[in-house]
Each structure stands twice: as structure tokens, then as C-alpha cells.
Amino acid sequence: MKTALTDLVGVRHPVVQTGMGWVAGPRLVSATAEAGGLGILASATMTYDELAAALKETRARTENPFGVNLRADAEDAARRVDLLITEGVRVASFALAPRRELITKLKDHGVVVLPSVGAARHAEKVAEWGADAVVVQGGEGGGHTGGVATTLLLPAVLDAVDIPVVAAGGFFDGRGLAAALAYGAAGIAMGTRFLLTRESTVPDGVKQRYLDHDLTGTLVTRKVDGLPHRVLRTGLVDALEKSGPLSGFVRAAGNAARFRRLSGLSWTALAREGLRSRRGGRTRAQVLMAANTPMLLRAGLVDGDPAAGVLASGQVVGLLHDLPSVAGLIEEIVADAEAILRRLGDGGCA
Secondary structure, eight states: OOOHHHHHHTOSSSEEEOOOTTTOOHHHHHHHHHTTSEEEEEOTTSOHHHHHHHHHHHHHHOOSOOEEEEOTTSTTHHHHHHHHHHTTOSEEEESSOOOHHHHHHHHHTTOEEEEEESSHHHHHHHHHHTOSOEEEEOTTSSEEOOSSOHHHHHHHHHHHOSSOEEEESSOOSHHHHHHHHHHTOSEEEESHHHHTSTTOOSOHHHHHHHHTOOTTSEEEESTTTSSOEEEEOOHHHHHHHHOOHHHHHHHHHHHHHHHHHHHOOOHHHHHHHHHHHHHTTOOHHHHHHHTTHHHHHHHHHTSOOTTTSOOBOOGGGGGOOOOOOHHHHHHHHHHHHHHHHHHHHTTOOO
16 A cells, blocks of 8 residues: 555555554564554663664564654764664654754655654644654544544644644554545554554553453543643552642652663753743643653553553553454555545445
């Protein structure tokens, strides 16, 4: 299935596996690449050396194009960009706004730049800076998310920019891919659906916790880090929702120190991020809680302890009931989308 996205990055199918921290490692990314999609390696929760090792492992598993998700505010962001260039990584994605100079350097070396955005004005800014395409996530999506549904946010971004747009938030099957293409998108990106596959390294018991939830099984909370965060409803999340500022602050302080060591962020960089957040109206406690998020996610997604961790999830979890292989998932999505589009092209409506 050829689209502007497949032409841009050199994959067979317009399906993107997002760079989920603690989830999108070499096994999942390479399985996606081998199946013809675009797998994105999550590096924000890795040290520089861990990223270098993950790149070599992914390259050993697949010769197909894949991407890496970066934090533009990491102290060693420029060094990581150099590593991507040296290793011939095809795509660099950014969960937070990339710096203009990073975009320029990546593009000068032939790396496709694919930031994620949550508003049309953000898409316009990164397009002006030279981004090759954008991923736009609606409020249905897991993790940090906005309040506008994909069905409204996607057309707003498509109207705002003339670069390829990838739709995220609420996608899990061929119907969603066909719908996104009908809107004018160049493909879809999925997180929760790829988390719930055989190649995902999330513990089986945690995967079952996801599968046990229905469409009301997620909520958007600000108690994780002060920003809207869509997660599974769990006992810990209920406790966080009821907790006062002091207990959250104490927990976050320890986690912030651990995350600083993992992410390559210095205390100076954390302080700069905190000052920006303070200007945006967040409290000191919320600023510190921002570094708490990756460690809470690790407890659930890596250690397999939902009682001690947070499980990011899109609303789509309520429609998922199986653990397919990545290859089977992508094959079915593309085949169903092609069948739907052919039927609509023939004048059918059912």
C-alpha cells in the first residue's frame, strides 16, 4: 500500500509503531520493520550507551528502515543525533518539540524528521523548521494527550500543512487505516495495539490487565506529572487521584533522580525544563513529577507491577481482545483497508 509516507521513509505499508518508552525495544521495532511497517525505537528511557547497543541489535535483526524517538531537551541530544547519522537510521521522531538546529542537521544527512504534534499550530511550526512529516495524536491516544478528538484534530492539521500527516489516537484495524486515508492522512500510528502483540516485551500478566479493560477502562489524570496523561484505571491511579501534594512530591523526588541517570538529562536541564513549565503555570511539585512519569511507567511495563506503576493506554484498549503477531496484525490491517477502499471505489457502502 503506497502513500506519501511509504515513499518518504521506504517502508511497504503506511503503519507506524510508536516509540513507547520501556516498550518499543529492538524486538518490537525489528518485527514491525520486517512486516513492512515503520518501527520506532524509544530512546528517551535509555542511556547513550544503551541506545548504541539497541541500534546495533535492531540492525542485526532487520535490514529494513526503522526510526528512533528522541528527547530534544536531553543534555546529550546532539550526540544522539550524531549517533543516528553514523548508524544510518532512516527516521528521527520527537515526542517533544525538536530544536530547529537538530532538524537541520538530521535533514542535511538524509534522516527523515517526524515530530509528533497535538495542535495545528505546532504542526505549522515544525513544518516551517523543515520537518518532513508529522504524527498528529488525538485525545483518544495513550500517554500524554490533548483534549481534541482525532476526527477533528486530523483535518485541522491537514488543512494547516502541506507535508505528509500520520494519524494517531484510536487506531487499531483496517477500518481505521481506510478512514485515515480518506481524511487525507498518509498513514496511521499505533501504540496500544502494538503493545498488545506477541513481540512486545511487556510482561504477559500486564498484557492481560490491558485486555481485561473495556472502553471505560482509561482515564486522563494530571496526578502523574501535572499534564493530561491517559492511563489504565488501576488501584495506584485511584490512589494518586486522591493523594495530596506532599506524598506525590516525596515519591517524585526519588524517581526524578533515577530518571536523570537513565535519560542523560543533567540537573541543569531538568531545572531549565522546570522553569519553562513554571512559566506555563505548573507548580513546583508538578515540575518535579514530570521526571516521575518514566519510572512509574517502568514499574508497570517492565517490572510487571501494576500496583507500583502506571500503565499508559489509549481508549482503544477496550476494543482489543487478542495478542497477534506483529506480522499478522499489519497484514490484516492492510488487507482489510484495501478491501474497504476497493468496495467504496466500486460504489459500495456496506
